Structures are given as structure tokens and as C-alpha cells.
Amino acid sequence: MYRNILVPVAYEAGHDAREELDAARKLADPSAKITLLHVMDPVPFFAIDYMPEGYRDELTRAIEADLQRLADTLQNGAVAVLEGDAPREILDWAEGNQVDCIVLATHRSDRSLYGSTAARVVRYAPCSVHLLR
Numbered sequence: 274m275y276r277n278i279l280v281p282v283a284y285e286a287g288h289d290a291r292e293e294l295d296a297a298r299k300l301a302d303p304s305a306k307i308t309l310l311h312v313m314d315p316v317p318f319f320a321i322d323y324m325p326e327g328y329r330d331e332l333t334r335a336i337e338a339d340l341q342r343l344a345d346t347l348q349n350g351a352v353a354v355l356e357g358d359a360p361r362e363i364l365d366w367a368e369g370n371q372v373d374c375i376v377l378a379t380h381r382s383d384r385s386l387y388g389s390t391a392a393r394v395v396r397y398a399p400c401s402v403h404l405l406r
Contacts, residue, residue, distance in 0.1 A: 274302040275374035275401070281310050281363050281394075282340060283378075290343060290378075292405055297376045298347070300403060308351040309340045310366055312359040360393035368399045378405045 278297045282290045290309075297307050313333070316324060336354050344350030355362045367375055375398055379391050387395065387404070395402050 274305070275300050276302045276305050277370065277372050277374075278305055278307045279310055279363070279367050279370070279372040279375045280307060281312065281359070281375070281377055281390075282343070283359075283390075284311065284336065288378075293376050293378055294343065294346065296403055296405060300374055300376065301348075304349065306349045306351060307344075307347045308353055308366075308370070308372075309344050310353045310355065310363065311336050311340060312362040313354065313356045314359075315356055359390045360397075363390070363394050364397055364399070372400050374401045374403060376403045376405070 278301055280290070280293050280297050282293070294307075301307060313336070316329065333354050337352055340352040340354070344352050353366065355366070363375065363377075366372070375394060377391055377394055379387055391404060395404060
């Protein structure tokens with residue numbers, strides 16, 4: 274059983290994080306902390322001038338609120354929203370917060386293949402990775 278679990282959540286059309294949350298619950302020690310993490314892509318430099326004022330802050334708050342709704346279904350749920358390269362941010366978060374398990378879905382229509390994020394996390398994670406297909 275794990276005491277500090279990280280569940281990266283991707284916001285993609287048709288994706289539902291319930292499977293990852295169920296897996297995290299099953300793997301968790303009764304007092305485990307489960308952090309739901311979303312990594313936002315950076316805004317491309319050329320597009321910054323065209324973004325409406327406050328757009329990024331509003332988007333971050335909306336994602337945090339949705340993640341918090343999911344985290345509230347967990348005994349010790351927490352939320353984090355970061356910006357950057359998803360695999361790098363996931364790996365850095367795991368290492369910097371002493372995560373002992375990452376629960377990650379492949380997020381591909383062909384579940385027999387890993388996506389690039391899953392492949393990098395599985396390869397370089399400083400802890401166990403429970404990969405859902």
C-alpha cells in the first residue's frame with residue numbers, strides 16, 4: 274500500500290478520471306495522500322498578445338475547481354495545477370514531493386500503445402508507476 278500517490282489528470286475529449294481515482298483508492302494506505310495533478314501546456318510565445326486579459330488565470334481556477342471536486346471524493350485528496358512539459362512536470366513533482374506511486378492512464382484510443390507522456394514517466398519515474406491501459 275502506498276502513502277503518497279500522484280494521479281496526473283489530462284483534460285481530453287471523452288476522458289474520465291474515475292478509473293485512475295479507483296485505482297489510486299485501491300493502492301492507497303488508509304491514511305494516504307492522493308494528489309490530482311494537471312499540467313497545462315505553455316502558451317506559445319507568438320500567441321501571448323492575442324490571449325484575452327486574465328484568460329490563463331481563469332482557466333487555471335476552473336481546472337483547480339474541477340480537480341478539487343474530484344479530490345473531495347478522496348479521504349486525503351489534494352490538487353496541483355502546473356504549466357510546462359507534462360512528463361517533466363510530473364516527474365519533478367513526484368521527486369520533489371516524495372511520491373511513492375504514480376497512477377497514470379495511457380490516454381490513447383489504442384490502449385495497447387503508450388503515449389509519449391506515459392512512456393517517459395514509466396521510464397524515468399523515481400517511484401512505482403501503476404499504468405492503466
